[in-house]
Amino acid sequence: MALGTSKMAIDVIPKNFTSRRKMRHYDLVVLAQQPRTLRQYRAYALIANFYQRLLPHRLQDPRTYPVGGHYAVTRSLVAGLSSLDAEFAYQPPLARTTARSAIVLAGAKTLHEATEWRRNGHCQLLWAGPNIVEHPHQLDGAILSPHIDGVVVPSNNVRQIFETQEPSLEGRVRVWPAGVDEQYWKSSPIPRRDLIVIYNKRMPDLAHHLEKILRDRGYRCVTLNYGDHRRDKYRPHEFRALLDRAIACVFLTYNESQGLAATEAWSMDVPTFAYRAGPTLNIDTIPYMTPDTGRYWSNIDELLNMFTTYSPSQFRPRAWVLANMTDKICANLLLAMMR
Numbered sequence: 001m002a003l004g005t006s007k008m009a010i011d012v013i014p015k016n017f018t019s020r021r022k023m024r025h026y027d028l029v030v031l032a033q034q035p036r037t038l039r040q041y042r043a044y045a046l047i048a049n050f051y052q053r054l055l056p057h058r059l060q061d062p063r064t065y066p067v068g069g070h071y072a073v074t075r076s077l078v079a080g081l082s083s084l085d086a087e088f089a090y091q092p093p094l095a096r097t098t099a100r101s102a103i104v105l106a107g108a109k110t111l112h113e114a115t116e117w118r119r120n121g122h123c124q125l126l127w128a129g130p131n132i133v134e135h136p137h138q139l140d141g142a143i144l145s146p147h148i149d150g151v152v153v154p155s156n157n158v159r160q161i162f163e164t165q166e167p168s169l170e171g172r173v174r175v176w177p178a179g180v181d182e183q184y185w186k187s188s189p190i191p192r193r194d195l196i197v198i199y200n201k202r203m204p205d206l207a208h209h210l211e212k213i214l215r216d217r218g219y220r221c222v223t224l225n226y227g228d229h230r231r232d233k234y235r236p237h238e239f240r241a242l243l244d245r246a247i248a249c250v251f252l253t254y255n256e257s258q259g260l261a262a263t264e265a266w267s268m269d270v271p272t273f274a275y276r277a278g279p280t281l282n283i284d285t286i287p288y289m290t291p292d293t294g295r296y297w298s299n300i301d302e303l304l305n306m307f308t309t310y311s312p313s314q315f316r317p318r319a320w321v322l323a324n325m326t327d328k329i330c331a332n333l334l335l336a337m338m339r
Contacts, residue, residue: 025098027087028338029123030077031114032069032105032131042066061236062184067091069106070131072260073154076178077105080331098122101338103152106131108139118147125338130154130176130257136166144168152176152337154258155287174337177258177288179330182322184236185267187244193312195245196221197270199261201253206275210250213300219307226261236264243268248310250303251275251286259286263325266293266317273297273306292320 048064067074067090081088089097094117102123104111111132118126128143129152136143136151143151144166151173153159159173196219200207207223214221222242224234239261243249249265251274256262262272272294274286281298289296292315297303323329 023096023098024089024092025100026089026092027100028081028089028335029092029097029099029102030074030081030088030090030105031102031107031110032067032074033091033107033110040066040068058241059237062181073131073178074105076180076327077331077334079181080179080327080329081335083328084331084335086331086335094122099124101125101127103127103129103334103338104132105129108132108142111139111142115142115145115147125149127152127174127338130158136162136169141166150174154178155284157255157284157287158257176334176337177325177330178260179325179327180260180263180267180321182267182318182326185240185243185264186318187268191244193245193247194220195242195247196307197242197246197249197265198223199226199249199251199253199265200224201226201251201261203252203254203275207252210252210300210303213304217304239264240268243270246270247312248273248307253285255280255283255285256287259288262286262289262294263321266325267321269318271295271312271315271317273303288325290320293317 045064045066052060052063065075065078067078078090094113099122102114102118102125104114104127111128114123114126117123126148127150128148133139133143151162151169153162153173153175154177156175159175162173163170196214198207198211198221200223204225207225211221211223224239224242227233243265246265246268247270249270249272251262251272253275254277262274265272272286272289274289274294274296276283276285276296276298278298285296286294294315294317295306297306
């Protein structure tokens with residue numbers, strides 16, 4: 001039985017599980033445990049999704065999944081595997097589970113339990129990442145265990161950091177990006193494009209200064225702030241509504257390990273103009289940006305010059321996402337990597 005098929009939501013325990021002693025075998029096990037919150041329970045997901053359908057489309061957030069870890073990453077993988085009808089289980093009881101492959105997306109405790117599980121022969125291949133550690137020596141070097149077959153990171157930038165800090169990882173690090181739901185992140189049939197969206201991630205002074213300059217030049221613009229605390233975070237439908245009116249999205253961020261918010265903008269067919277400061281001029285601060293999806297700038301005059309010659313025909317952001325970074329495509333990439 002395939003968990004997470006198109007007709008079935010995620011089941012932590014298979015519905016036909018009858019014996020506490022019976023072992024279940026899966027092609028792939030996905031693990032991403034964290035301290036339980038309300039949104040991680042299946043009942044909450046069912047209720048939330050029911051009420052979401054009652055709201056107007058413009059106020060709907062994406063479908064809720066009862067998953068842990070970095071929510072966007074875990075959600076993308078589970079949704080993608082479900083769309084592929086893959087034989088997988090999310091967070092099953094390891095004491096009653098065997099698997100050909102397993103991946104721990106997040107959680108130090110979960111990684112420890114999975115490593116012991118792999119050491120005891122219940123899993124043929126174990127992968128770790130991309131949201132467990134920021135450098136390979138964290139957690140006392142847990143990802144360097146000989147029982148972990150490969151380390152997963154979200155971009156080539158991070159791969160280079162890991163292999164530089166720990167040369168023994170060379171050849172064991174694999175790059176895998178999470179995807180986006182291209183059906184949710186899709187512009188309305190006749191969008192009114194008249195806005196520049198400033199996506200501010202911890203750069204408030206530059207955001208305020210830039211918004212003033214753009215307004216003085218006659219541009220309509222709105223700043224969306226990404227905060228570290230839940231009370232500071234925007235709702236997905238708010239970002240989608242702004243992107244539906246955007247001719248461009250200006251990203252103010254120091255560095256992204258992947259940059260999922262930028263991918264959401266591209267899926268809405270909005271190119272991104274990402275700030276890259278002097279010390280990071282040789283670093284892809286939005287690692288997956290291409291000539292089809294956006295441009296970099298390092299000072300405001302450079303950005304203004306880009307807008308002077310800007311034409312939507314210069315970019316193909318949604319086409320790039322549909323070819324490279326949907327949930328289904330990225331889940332398929334993970335399966336191919338594990339083979």
